[in-house]
Amino acid sequence: MSAEDIPPEIAEWFDGRGWRVRRHQAEMLAASDAGKHAMLVADTGAGKTLAGFLPTLADFSPSRIGDGKPPQGLHTLYVSPLKALAHDVQRNLLTPIEEIGLDIRVETRSGDTPSDRKRRQRSRPPNVLLTTPESLHLLLSYEDSFSLFAGLKRVVVDEIHAFATQKRGDLLAVALSRLQAIAPDMQRAALSATVADPEAFRSWIAPWGDLDAVDLVTGEAGAEPQVEILLPEEERVPWGGHAATWSIPQLYERIKANNTTLIFTNTRFLAEYIFQHLWDANEDKLPIGIHHGSLSKEARRKVEGAMARGELRALVCTASLDLGVDWGDIDLVVQMGAPKGSSRLLQRIGRANHRLDQPSRALLVPGNRFEFLEATAAREAVDEGKRDGEDFRRGGLDVLAQHIMACACAAPFDEAELLSQVRSCLPYASVDQELFGRVIEFVATGGYALRAYDKFKRIVRGKDGVWRLAHPEQAHRHRMNAGIILDAEMLDVRFRNGRSLGRVEERFAASLRPGDTFQFAGVNVEVEQLKDMELIVRGSSKAAMIPSYGGLRMPLTTHLADRVRAMLTDRAGWARFPDDVREWLEVQDWRSKLPGPDNLLVESFPHAGREYIVFYTFVGWNANQSLGMLVTKRMEDMGLMPGAFVANDYSLAVWGLKPVEDPAPLLSPDILTDEFIDWVQDSHLLRRAFREVAVIGGLVERQHPGKRKSGRQVTFSTDLIYDVLRKYEPDHVLIEAAWADARANMTDIGRLGDLLDTAAEKLDHVVLDRVSPLAVPVMVMIGRESVPQGAQDDELLLEAETLAGAAMRVDGVAEV
Template sequence: MSTLPHSATPHPEDPAGLLVAWFATRGWAPFPFQREVWDAARAGRSGLLHAGTGSGKTYALWFAALARALDKPPGKRKSLQVLWLTPMRALAADTARALQAPLPDLIPDWRVGQRTGDTSSSERARQAKTLPPALVTTPESLSLMLARADAEQQLRSLDMVIVDEWHELIGSKRGVQVQLALARLRRWNPELVVWGLSATLGNLALARNALIGPEGLLVQGETRKAIEIDTLIPPQPSRFPWTGHLGMQMLPQVIAEIERHASTLVFTNTRAQAEQWYQSLLDARPDWAGLIALHHGSLDRAVRNWVEQNIGSGALKAVVCTSSLDLGVDFAPVERVLQIGSAKGVARLLQRAGRSGHAPGQVSRVSLVPTNSLELLEAAAARDAVARREVESRQPPAKPLDVLAQHLVTIALGGGFLADALHEEVRGAWSYRDLTAQEWQWALDFVARGGASLTAYPEYHRVQPDEQGVWRVPNAAIARRHRLNIGTIVADASIQVKFLGGQRLGSVEESFISRLKPGDHFLFAGRVLEFVRIHEMSAYVRLANRSTAAVPRWQGGRLPLSSQLAEAMLDRLQQAAQGRFDGAEMQAARPLLELQSKWSALPTRDTLVAELMASREGHHLFLYPFAGRSVHVGLAALIAWRVARLQPATFSIAVNDYGLELLCAEDLPWRHLLEEGALLSEDDLLAHVLASLNATELAQRRFREIARIAGLVFQGPPGQAKNARQLQASSSLFFQVFRQHDAGNLLLDQAQREVLEQELEIGRLRDTLRELRRRRLDVHAIARATPFAFPLLIDRLREKLSTEKLSGRVARMLRELEKAAEVGPMKRAARTR
């Protein structure tokens, strides 16, 4: 909102005038894009609003909904009118407070309710009788509402649906869940107005199409929000980086930044990293106890609520957090944002930067805190990419049949369906626009009798047609089980962590707790805890006296480097190869980059650098495509498999975001193999990738998620969830049965497709191979590990050495390499093409 000009005079005789008048009481005037959204919504248009974090987009959509309500007679405003979908239930309370603020002045008889997994049973009971005029909810809770027998009666009065943070949902099965829910709501009310909110997204037209269709409007927010990005430069950046090696060396600078500002968010990429940084800050500054806090998704809901309230009120000086605070909680008091390590993507960095200066017209600022020397290069590249607004795109999943199977049972519970009518409705959801009649019939058969291999088991006969051809759920037990299983978030099996007195701290993965013995210590919720015992899916602990402790490791910790950031890094390397080191980050990284160039070469957009080295371990190939960890996993396996077809060989593989290492006992003719080109060919890529990896094992692990969403595996009621071993055993049994007795089961195809598309990024791998063949190959024989090769060596050693042994090994290697660096070039020979 801009400051209200003195000459502006609001006109309260119409809804738009009332809205402007409310803005004027706060010294604001609507931005043109806000007025555009209001006018479009009042005219019955749907669309997607794209605007930066803190630019006023929430009120653009909320006031559009209020304008539509004010256009109606008071008697027609009482039923549920507005549904506000949020991707995180943690945002619901804050969102509801923000939406409630203007209601006393504009529509006094309205209130904003909440319906999420945290909603009390008493509030749910009240909502079952009468829903409030406006409701903030999540995709999962909306699906639960659709599963009620009176769903149409409760929801057909809806006038407007607003999907917040659509960029967070579009690329996931939760986004598909939203698409299907909207298709159902539109069937009940074809005039329904739907709007999405997006802050950081590259493919806006596709995002609009997936939510609304090509006919929807695409509204761009006000001028780009000013964002400042700088880097805290390490005092002694190493020429031989390895993951996390700077680590706590940056602690004094982080403390100084927190000290200088009233409120700071310290973002980390993993929960384990958040725990470590919070504890280190507290150890260094014990006087900050009670002034700094920890926030991540595994902490108890009450703990997170307390943190959110106190950072919002300005009572906390700093919060160490993960992506749990990425999204739209309005932390107006936050002055500074620090990012520990690389954010690995432009969109994520912009989202986190937007947590500071979270208001129109204010500057957002984020400082990057490198955890290894190569992240200095990433920091410089990130600033370049942000300046060019090269934001990553996100693709909606194509025809996930597990989500469709779940939706069929949901709609059967919510009053039932006619098969042909629902088929037409489902095809109205973007992800299913190409759903064939055969695929639809398969999904219907799957929920009706379990497909071809489960017909003998009544619990999988979930939906049946009645005499009128209406498909319903005939069994009350199946209905209860399905309602408990609704959703597409498949959490890793977790154990509640509680003090002996019963106070809950949060949850950690079962696989971590299972390795602990009574008396072992671990770091969690910002405390060093002593493990006492496990009882009924809870780990009981007490405060420990000693400070040394293990840190829980949660799955999914490593974020892959995005294409946009990788390309920006190659541009910076090109400049370095030409002797240009612009900016503080590049000057700090200059010794590393110059040594890499001296001993080997710098990769660029036009040059693929390969390094060959012999050691006591064997013969090493180092390759630097700069395509991100996920692509390098598939690429390394593909190259190894293709070489092994030519001659027998066994490889050890290491990958990071910048490159890959293949270690073999034999001295292979790598120069010839790489120059010949077949190793990097796109020919038969899909078949070769599947053959090069244990594709069956990967698909079986992926099938666990699919089986849970599709309703084959039941996680158990709240508080009695099955453990990971039970779930994996159950899903593995289905996987094997389908492979042997139902080879045409489309869920098997989906598992394989998801492995290729999501875990291995097969499309990006294909693009990478095409790009690598275009680059000039630059092969170097080296006597010792170069700065780029060193982190790959350490990552491989990390898998087989304890922390103590690894640190000693790294220290010896560093001494040898630094000594060699002072002597002279270590390049044996070079050959290029």
């Protein structure tokens, strides 16, 4: 499509702003005009969102409408992974609509949307609705969903890489299949800047996996990003710790030197922690804000608005602002700690400038020496244009159960017809009649072991063979409890006057007593009382702790881990490292060995009256935690008297009372068969996984009219059911779903299997007389597993220097 094919009023708007219609934007319109679905992969700042909406703007353009009326009703759905992204898109989409003069009404719908507006949107929908997968799922559960979506022309899925490979993607995939059945001519468009395998995502967006129906559009190349790694000016790169608080004085100077700086952290705890340190250093009283998912809606909206108006000099945030937010005045993006993946880093870098023809500037701030190596690997991957990402896997059976229930809430359904819909999307393409029947049976009765209880009967099959709700009340109960995102149970934090600050985890709140103080949203507060599901607080001037949060840690990608391992053995490349990092590796190479891409290094040594063994795995924290459990169990069986273990992304350290003379038997592949199964079944992992799938699948309800179950009550309920099913129905679909989650998410079984294969082929065991330099970062974590990251950095660094003194000395003489 040439520029002449763009509606003239849209072309004039581009000209008036001094812009040109980019090739990929024209190609997205051409695909739509040809009746095709489309997948756009383009750099951040390339105008992806406008490209996705261009066909919608064209459909409402007077030059195309002629004497007819503009399209009526819901025309376009825009689905994003973040509420903040939807609100940002609304702000930026309204500008061209208003300036071109198009008759288009745009609204957002999410968990933050008032209930009266949600009701009105169903009866009098906007032309463009910006929403999330969860809100779309709820819309599809209403009887009027068929009329609401009957005229739907287009669905735009933004930042598809952020959730397509996860359960939120499963939910969206079956929702798209449902929409396609309601509106057969509906077109799909997917947008992303950071997919490693565009063809895989193209298959995901295609109905029935029909690649010929989806045009793959690639964007014009943009300016190369400028990525810098911050190093201490006078001190050395730290041995341990993750918070990188050493950087605060230097970081504050960077904030002063730029108009607006966006500072990313990997956890909510670190966001609060870094914000407080910056505020303590803020002698100039610069406007600095904080943003994360536990803050109240009002607090988040206030900060987002201030950023959009250019009123903040810096904003500390988490992944809550990872994706697509277009604040063009950001000069610099800072990543505190390791980025954990090149695609994630590239996505965050793109928040700076957000223009295709101007380079984005980013600053990486490593917390320790391994994080420096990881930051270097990530920077080089970005320079080379290399991406990483997650593999696609079979859709979750708990998500499928939730979808089946939503369909029943909307209308009675025919089982064969619904199966056909479900199989038209990639995550559930392999579901056969037998498996689908088992999931239907679970939704209908709870399963064989639970069918005697009426509370689990949600749908029934009539004499006509059609499934319908067992009772109309089930629809309301489903809508109250539907959802995929299952954070730990949260309590509202409020002042006595009712003003909300946000939410903290129930586990943290349970540890508090009246008079205790904690820091939240940059404010010190004192606990007055814990009432129902609310924590009543007042302002305080006393020193305060920072709330800790649970949940899985952000995993180190395999791609980045492989790059770090390659760097360790590239001795010629060490010249580009700071002196202390280079010397660290040189002494490690002299005293022991270095792990490489094709071997597993294992070191054993005595320290402080104990025998230690350290495995340099580079498989991420989750996998190392699982390996630690399995290895200590096997050491116990072998009489090696293990004590405990500690893990980070790069290594696993285990101590015991007897030395390990041969680590090979600890790492034989059979450890992932019987021992793994026994361990998972007897540990909290499977119970935790079952708890989540039971809630997602609708077996256990968190919400009741006027009441919400506490996390402890949900745990008690799910544990009881889990014990019953383990004993009487071990092949229950939710047990199967829990096993899939435990393997994939909580143990990272795939990476463990690859590690054990490497160990079988080439295991290098080095016996030392003292701690090695490479072991220091993990050794300083011994005894600190339960301490929130960043909470005791000073103590960590002191201990690291003590260990480093032993690691870097030989025969009483300092090596470096």
